[in-house]
Amino acid sequence: VFLPPIGGLTVYIFGNPDYISDSTKRLTMRVHDECNGSDVFGSDICTCKPYLIYSIEECAREAQNGGVGVVVYFRKEGRALGEVTKYLVYNARKRQEGGDTAANYFKRTEFVAGVKDMRFQALMPDILHWLGVSRIDRFISMSNMKYEAIVNSGIEIVERVSIPSERMPADSKVEIEAKIADGYFTTGNVPTSEMLENVKGRNWDEIAH
Numbered sequence: 001v002f003l004p005p006i007g008g009l010t011v012y013i014f015g016n017p018d019y020i021s022d023s024t025k026r027l028t029m030r031v032h033d034e035c036n037g038s039d040v041f042g043s044d045i046c047t048c049k050p051y052l053i054y055s056i057e058e059c060a061r062e063a064q065n066g067g068v069g070v071v072v073y074f075r076k077e078g079r080a081l082g083e084v085t086k087y088l089v090y091n092a093r094k095r096q097e098g099g100d101t102a103a104n105y106f107k108r109t110e111f112v113a114g115v116k117d118m119r120f121q122a123l124m125p126d127i128l129h130w131l132g133v134s135r136i137d138r139f140i141s142m143s144n145m146k147y148e149a150i151v152n153s154g155i156e157i158v159e160r161v162s163i164p165s166e167r168m169p170a171d172s173k174v175e176i177e178a179k180i181a182d183g184y185f186t187t188g189n190v191p192t193s194e195m196l197e198n199v200k201g202r203n204w205d206e207i208a209h
Contacts, residue, residue: 001013002017008074008075008076009072009073009074009075009127010072010073011070011071011072011073011127011131012056012059012070012071012072012073013068013069013070014056014059014060014062014063014068014069014070014071015062015063015067015068015069016063016068017068019067019068020068020070020131020132020133021131021132021133021134023134023135025066025067025068026062026065026066026067026068026137026138027062027067027068027069027070027133027135027136027137027138028055028058028059028061028062028067028068028069028070028136028137028138028140029059029069029070029071029072029128029133029136029138029139029140030051030052030055030058030059030070030071030072030139030140030141031072031074031124031141031143031146031150032048032051032052032055032071032072032073032074033074033076033077033079033080033119034073034074034075034076034077035048035049035077035078036077036083037083037086037087037090039052044169044170044171044172045090045169045171045172045174045175045201046172046175047163047167047168047169047172047175047176050163050167050168050169050172051140051141051163051167052071053167054140054163054164054167055071055140056069056071058138058140058161059071059140062138067137070131070133072127072128074124076119079109079116079117079118079119080117080118080119080120081109081113081115081117081118085112085113088112089108089109089112089113092108092111092112093105093108093174093201094201094202094203094204095203095204096108099200099201099203100174100200100201100202100203101174101196101197101198101199101200101201102173102174102175102177102178102181102191102196102197102199102200103178103193103196103197103199105174105175105178105179105196106178106182117145119145121145121146121148121149122149124146124149124150125149125150125153125155128150128153128155129153129155133155134155134156135155135156135157135158136150136155136156136157136158137158137159138158138159138161139157139159139160139161140161141160141161141185142160142162142163142176142179142180142184142185142186143184143185144183144184144185147160147185160185162185162186162187163176170201171201171202173199173201174199174200174201177191177195177196177199178196178199181193181196
């Protein structure tokens with residue numbers, strides 16, 4: 001574990017830290033934004049925890065194969081909207097008329113918070129440059145915002161890695177399909193508006209209280 005002198009984040013290094021800035025060594029990396037509901041309490045409404053666990057496994061595997069793995073954990077809870085706002089959005093999604101659909105995924109956030117995302121990713125790569133990163137061989141993320149911020153800062157990304165479908169909780173399909181339609185990386189098909197209407201999560205009455 002490495003705590004750099006930049007607020008609001010933690011860097012977890014798997015393998016030799018000297019390899020991070022060594023372009024002859026392979027680097028696997030995930031930039032993860034905090035999700036207390038999933039990461040800590042195991043909510044299956046999103047892919048955050050399974051994606052984080054998968055990235056840790058892949059980082060450890062890279063280190064075992066002679067490279068290095070890095071997970072940067074940012075404190076940007078609930079898309080930087082905060083935990084309370086995020087849970088208000090979750091409640092609104094599960095109680096809305098017509099059910100929790102991918103078509104309305106971002107609308108619920110905008111209805112509650114006024115915006116769909118408060119994260120500002122342009123400065124996110126600062127920590128990567130501070131660590132000496134010049135190339136990421138495997139980027140364990142589907143986020144278009146993070147990818148564009150890193151690449152536009154001058155760091156090469158060789159391969160983007162999606163979360164394996166078998167790692168996705170059933171209720172998280174609403175989130176991930178909506179994000180793919182909004183620009184998230186995928187090796188599969190981009191869902192249409194009609195397809196998003198048919199992607200539904202559990203409703204309020206189906207949740208054990």
